[in-house]
Amino acid sequence: MKFAAKENGFVTHLSYGDLHVSGDEAYGFCPYQLLVSSIAVCSGGLLRTVLDKMRMPCTDMKITADVTRNEAEANRIEKIHLHYIITGENLKAERVQKAVEAASKNCPMVQSVKGSIVVTESFELLS
Template sequence: MEFKMKEVGFTTDLEYGELHVAGDEAHGFRPFQLMVSSIAVCSGGVLRTILKKKRIAIDDITIQANVERNEAKANRIEKIHLHYVITGNDLPEEKIAQSIELARKNCPMVQSVINSIEVEETFELNQ
């Protein structure tokens, strides 16, 4: 990946398209937004794959991500709380909980930050 400076922030060309990153969200995605998005979407994608392999049919997954940052330490991300809202029929709560734990262990993004950012997962079922 190569990032080129622009007046405010940086840009890069990726397979899907051009990505603009800047500290000011009027000029691009903020770096912390991309980090949280990477962790949430990676986790959700791994969870979706696990549920499919377990033959647990779902209709939808929505992930709500709440972030705690520490202003005293360069505004770093200290905690990300991922709350999954999983929609489907006759969803087995215990198997969903086990699947979320397995997704955590197999998500490369969560594992990349495991010793520096606390990642907490909760879920609710819409049946």
């Protein structure tokens, strides 16, 4: 990836479109938003795949990401809690818990921040 400076941030040109990144939300996505989004969406995508393989496909999934930052240390991200709201038929809580654990263990984004950012998960099931 190549990033070019612009007046209020940076831009990179990707096959899907341009990605504008800035510390000011008025000019692009903030870096912390991209980091949290990468972790949430990577985990959620893997969770859907694992549920499909376990023959428990979901018809809908929403993810809430609660972020804890430390202002005293450069406003660094210390914790991310992912809460999955999963809709589907025949979803068994015990098996979904195993799927959540497998997704987290195999998510490249979660594993990339392991030891630096605490990532926790919870879920609720809707039918």
